[in-house]
Amino acid sequence: MEAYRDSPATQRWLRGELERIDAPLQVAIAGKVKAGKSTLLNAMVGEMVAATDAAECTRLVTWYQYATAPRLTLYPKQGGPRPLPASRRDGRLVIDLNGTPVEDVDRLVVDWPSRRLQATTLIDTPGIGSMTTENSERSAAFLLPEDEPAAADAVVYLMRHLHATDFEFLEAFSEYGATRASGLNAIAVLSRADEIGGGRLDALQSARRVASRYRADPRLLGLCQDVVSVAGLLAQAGRSLRQDEFQAFTTLAGATRDDTDALLLSVDRFLVSGPREDALLPVDARRALLDRFGLFGVRLATTLVRQGSGSPDLLAAELVRRSGLDELRTALTSQFTQRRDLLKARSALLAVDHVLRREPSPQGRSLLAEVERILAGSHEFAEMRLLAAIRSSSVAIPGPYRAEAERLLGANGGTPSQRLGLVEDTEPRMLRAVTMETLERWRRLSEHPVYPHAFKDAARTVVRSCEGILDELPD
C-alpha cells in the first residue's frame, strides 16, 4: 500500500484485500442450473436462508456471512450499499429488492447469526447454462472475472452427473491465471444424490459409488481435490426436522406395508385424496412432507422409523448422516479450512501481483519480485503445486509411491497424523518414529540415480514436508 499512496482507488482496493486476509474463508457454491446449490447452502447453514424452487430461482450472487444480527445489504453496481428489509415467512428468508432492477445489482450480502458461517462465508451463485443468459453471465463474471482475481478463495462445484460442460467449468476455474496451483481450491459435489437410480432406497450408496469412480478419474483429479456425493434436500430437511414431521413419519411407518408402498409408488400417488389415505394422513400434511423431503426422503424416513429411529433426534441424525453432508464437511475442513491461511495468502498475493502488473511503478518492481519469490519459494505453495502436478499427471510418480506422496503433501489434511496416514490420537513418540522413517525413505528416493529428475525434485519436496511435520511435533 505504501507504494500506491497517491492512488486512492488502488489503495481502497488493496485495503479490501487486506481485510479479506482476516475475514472468514470465502467459499463459492457454483454449478449448472438446478444442480441444487441453494438447497445445499441451506443444508450447510442449517436454516432456510436461500430461496429454492422447482424453476430456476437464484438470480443474484448472494453472500451469506456471519453476524450477530440478521441484516440484508444490497450492493448496486453504482453507488453505495443499501440496506434492505429482511422478513421471514414460514421459516424462510424473504428478499425484496425494493424495486431495484436485477441488472443493476452487483451482489446481495446476507448477515446471518449462524454458528456455521463463522469460519466460512458462503456465496450462492446463479446457475451456469441458464436459459436466461444474463444469469449465467453474472455467475461467470463473479467466478471467473476477466480483469482481477476471483473473489472466492475456494469453490464447491455441484453437478448432477459429470457433464462435459461441468468439466469445462472446473477446468476454466483451475486454469484461471498462470501462477496458480490448479485444482487445489475446488471440491466437486455430486448433488441431488437422492435422485440417482430413480429414488430407490439404495440411491445414496449408488451415488457414493459414482462419486468414488469420479474421484479415480484422472481427468478430474487435476481439477478438484475431492468428489463427494450429497443429498442436499435430505440434509436440509434433516437439519431442520420438526416434531410434527416426525409424527407424520411414525404414522406412515405404522400403516400396513401394502398401504404405504401404494402411497409411496409415485409423487402423484402420494398426493391422492381418498377416504383411506386421508384417514392415515391428511393430504396437506403429505404435500408438506413431499415438499420438504422429496419422495426419496419420505421413503427413507419411513423406512428408518420402521427400523427403529424412535425419536426426532435419532431420525434427524440418521437422515443427515446418510445425506453425505458430513463427508462434505470433512472434505471442506481438510481441504479448505485447514488450508485457510494458505488459500488466503494465495488470494492476497495474487491480488498484489495483479495490482503491480496493472499499475507498474519503480517500487513495484522490487515488490513484484518479492511476490514471485514467495509464490515460488515458500514450501506451502510448493506443496500445492506439486500436488496439482501429481494429480494432473504432469509429474509421474511410480504407482506405490504416489498415494503416499499425496498424503504427505497434505492431500488428506494438514495435521501430522493425517499426513502420515495414522489415526488421530497416535502417540507423539510413535508419530516421530514414523516420520523419521518416512523422511529417510524419501531422502533415499530423492538421491536414487535410476529415477528421472522430475521425480527426484518431487521427492525432495516431500522430504521437506516430512521435515515440516517434525517441526510441528512436540519434542
Add this chain to the structure above:
Amino acid sequence: MPSDPAGGTVTQTATITPAMEAVELAVKASTAYQRPDLAARARQALRRLHNPRVRVLVVGEFKQGKSMLVNALLNAPICPIDDDISTSVPTVVRFSDDPSVTLVRAARISGEGDDREERTQVPVEQLADHVSEAGNPGNRAGLKYAEVGVPRHILADGLELVDTPGVGGLASVHGSATMAMLPSADAILLVSDAAAEYSRPELEFLRQAGRLCPNVACVLTKIDLYPQWQRIAELDRDHLASAGIDAELLPTSSVLRLHAVQSEDRQLNAESGFPALVTFLHDRVVGQSGRLADRAAANDVVTIAGQLAAGMRAELAATEDPGRARQLVAELERAKQRAADLRNSSSRWQQVLNDGIADLNADVDYDLRDRMRTIVKEGERIVDSVDPGKAWDQFALQVEDQAAAAAAANFLWASERARWLAAQVAELFAEDGARSLPDLPASAGPDLPELIGEMDDPGGEKFGAGQRAFIGLRGGYMGTLMAGMYSTFMGLTLLNPFSAAAGLLMGGKMMRDESRRLLDRRRMEAKNTVRRYVDDVSFQVGKQSRDMLRHVQRELRDHFMARSDELVRSAQESLIAAERASSTGQAERQQRIADLRAELERIAALERQGQALVPAGD
C-alpha cells in the same frame, strides 16, 4: 404376441391391408398381361408393404432415462441400465420372432467400393458388454450399432426404436453422431427428466430436429420422483411455444409403467403416461408412415394399371376406327421414340442428375474443407496461447469434438441437398415421361404428373430457405424412392472418427515424453498433429460423402432407368396392339371391341382400387 414359434412362418404384419390387396392384384394383372417388368415392380412394392420400417430415435442428454424408456415401452430388460454407466453404442430394437442380438461393425475400407458391414451374432445376455460404457468405454470397439430383435407386439408394424448414447457425457463425440442420424429418422423422442426445465442445448437440438424430421415429441421422464413435474412440464411447454417448436410434451414414468405391467394395473399404466406415448407412436408415427406407404402403393398400382391399359386402348382405338389406324401407328412410333430418348444420356433428367451430383460433390467438398480449415485455425490459435504439452488431453478432446460436429454438419447438409436433387430429377422425369405416351382419347396413361403432385414444389424454393419442404418430399412418390436410399443414410451416419482420434491422443503422449524440448518445438508439433488429424478426418468424411452421393446417383439412375424401360415397353406394346388391330377381320372386330372393353373395365377397377388407398382430398 403375434409370434408363433411353432408356426415358423409368421410374417411381421399378419393382417392384410387394402394396400396389399390392391398391389397383389396388380401383380396378378401384370403377370396375366405378360408384363414381367411391371410385375417385378409391384412385387417390390408388396415387399415394402410387408416389411415396413419406421425408425424412432430416442435421444437426449445422458442419464435422463432413455434406455429405461425403451425398456418400459417394450416391457423387457433389453437396454442395459445403470445409475452411473451410460450407453455408448446406438442400439436398434426391432421386431423378430426370436430374441437376437447382432453387433454391426463397419469393415475396414479395403480398396475401392462401398464399406461393408460386418455382422456378428452374440448371445442375448451379452448385449451390455458391448453397448455400455462399462464393457465398451467410448465405443473403443468401434461398433456402428447393435441390433436387437425381440418378439414384441408394439414393434410388429415395423416400428424400430433406436436407443442412442446420451449427449454431453465426457466422451461426447456421441452428440454429433446422434445429430447425423436425424435424416434417417421418422420420429424423434427427446428424453429429459422432470428434475429441471429445458436447457439451452436441448432447445437448440429440438429446433434442429424439427427441421429434419417430421415427428418430434418431447418425453418428460421420471415423473414418479419429482413432486414438481407439472410445473416443469408447464415451463417446458412455455419454452417450446416461445421457441416456436411444434412438439408434443409427454410426461412419463418408466418405473410406474414397469410396475403397472407386472401388476396388470390399468389405472397405474394410465398414470405412467405410456398410453399417450404409445398412441403417439402408433397413430401419429406409424400411422403417418403407413399412410405414406399406402400412398406410394397407390401410385404404383395406378401407374401399373395405366401402363397395362395403354396397349389395350391403342388396340381399341385402332379397332373402332380402322381409318385412323395408320395415323395412330405413326403417333405411337413417335411416342416410343420419346420413351427411348429418356434412356439416352442426353435426356434432361440424366443431365440434371449427373451435373447435380458433380456440383454437389464439389460443394460438399468445399464445405468440408472450409469447416475443417476453421478448426485448424482455431486449434493453432489455442496452441499458441497455452503449452500444448500440459493441456493436451483436453485440447485433443476439444478438437475431436469440433471435427466430429463439423463432419456431422457437413454430412447433414450433403444429404439434404441430395434429397433436393432427387426431387428435381423426379420432376423432370415426370414431365418428359408424360410426353412419351401417345395422346389417346380418355387416356389414363401413366399419370406421372400426379405422382409428384404430392411433393411440395421444391422448384421455386431456394435451397436453405425451404427446408421444411424436404420433410414433405418424403411423402408419396419420394417415399418409395427414398426407401432405397435410407439405408445409405443410415449406413453412413455413424461417423467414427475414432481411428483418427487415436492418432491425436497418441501424438500428445509423444509430446509429453519429450517434455524437455522447447515450447516452440512442442507447439510446432502440436499444430502438425492437429493438421494431420483434421486431414485424416477430412479424408474419411470426404470419402463417406462421396460414397453417399455416388450411391444416391446410382439409386436414382437405376430407378428412373427402370421406369424408362417400362415406358418403352408400354409404347412398344401399344404399337404392336395397334398394328394387330388393323389386321383384324371385320367379323371378329365387334367381338374384339367387347373383349377389350371388358378387359379395360377390369383394369379400371384395379386403378380405382389403387386410388381408393389415398383418402379423398388428402
